Amino acid sequence: AQTVTQSQPEMSVQEAETVTLSCTYDTSENNYYLFWYKQPPSRQMILVIRQEAYKQQNATENRFSVNFQKAAKSFSLKISDSQLGDTAMYFCAFMKHGSVNRDDKIIFGKGTRLHILP
Amino acid sequence: EPEVTQTPSHQVTQMGQEVILRCVPISNHLYFYWYRQILGQKVEFLVSFYNNEISEKSEIFDDQFSVERPDGSNFTLKIRSTKLEDSAMYFCASSEPRSEAFFGQGTRLTVV
Numbered sequence: 001a002q003t004v005t006q007s008q009p010e011m012s013v014q015e016a017e018t019v020t021l022s023c024t025y026d027t028s029e030n031n032y033y034l035f036w037y038k039q040p041p042s043r044q045m046i047l048v049i050r051q052e053a054y055k056q057q058n059a060t061e062n063r064f065s066v067n068f069q070k071a072a073k074s075f076s077l078k079i080s081d082s083q084l085g086d087t088a089m090y091f092c093a094f095m096k097h098g099s100v101n102r103d104d105k106i107i108f109g110k111g112t113r114l115h116i117l118p
Numbered sequence: 119e120p121e122v123t124q125t126p127s128h129q130v131t132q133m134g135q136e137v138i139l140r141c142v143p144i145s146n147h148l149y150f151y152w153y154r155q156i157l158g159q160k161v162e163f164l165v166s167f168y169n170n171e172i173s174e175k176s177e178i179f180d181d182q183f184s185v186e187r188p189d190g191s192n193f194t195l196k197i198r199s200t201k202l203e204d205s206a207m208y209f210c211a212s213s214e215p216r217s218e219a220f221f222g223q224g225t226r227l228t229v230v
Contacts, residue, residue, distance in 0.1 A: 035218055043207055045161070045221035091161060097216060105151065105174060106211075106219055108161040 006109035023092030031097035039089040124222035141210030
């Protein structure tokens with residue numbers, strides 16, 4: 001069974017600083033996806049960034065980037081120039097690469113609560 | 119931009135009552151999911167649905183729960199005889215094959 005571990009329950013950084021959220025996972029699969037979802041106080045789940053395991057290049061979306069280390073099963077999220085609106089719960093998530101006729105569920109970590117301080 | 123829509127946003131119900139949570143997935147998506155998040159805890163998978171049938175369900179998804187796609191657009195989660203511990207945020211999600219899931223804004227269910 002796949003597991004996702006986020007070892008930092010809560011973090012605080014000053015606005016404009018860079019912060020890195022850690023995530024490790026365990027799987028015997030070779031093909032899979034990794035995601036970071038953001039959950040602001042409104043509690044909606046918003047996709048921040050995705051990474052396909054077969055891609056060596058780390059995904060980047062504006063101020064958000066990942067450090068994907070497949071051998072180490074590590075998938076950290078870096079937020080550059082942090083903004084007050086980045087305050088949220090961040091979930092690391094894993095999904096197997098589904099077969100043709102079915103997809104697979106997303107497995108979430110427990111989340112890291114990130115506070116951006118003015 | 120297409121989005122997953124859930125109604126109601128908040129539902130309060132008496133213990134023992136039945137509730138139906140509704141979702142309209144993104145129109146060209148083929149896979150549908152329900153997840154649950156008890157306040158302050160992790161997001162838990164309940165069930166996935168493809169080709170008009172359940173493709174996988176978790177141990178949480180017992181006989182109290184059922185899902186249905188009654189009309190080709192809506193996707194519903196029914197909880198029979200609600201319990202206090204069913205109080206949670208319920209998220210519907212949909213996806214294309216081999217792609218990330220897009221989540222609705224959630225329904226907050228409060229059982230009193």
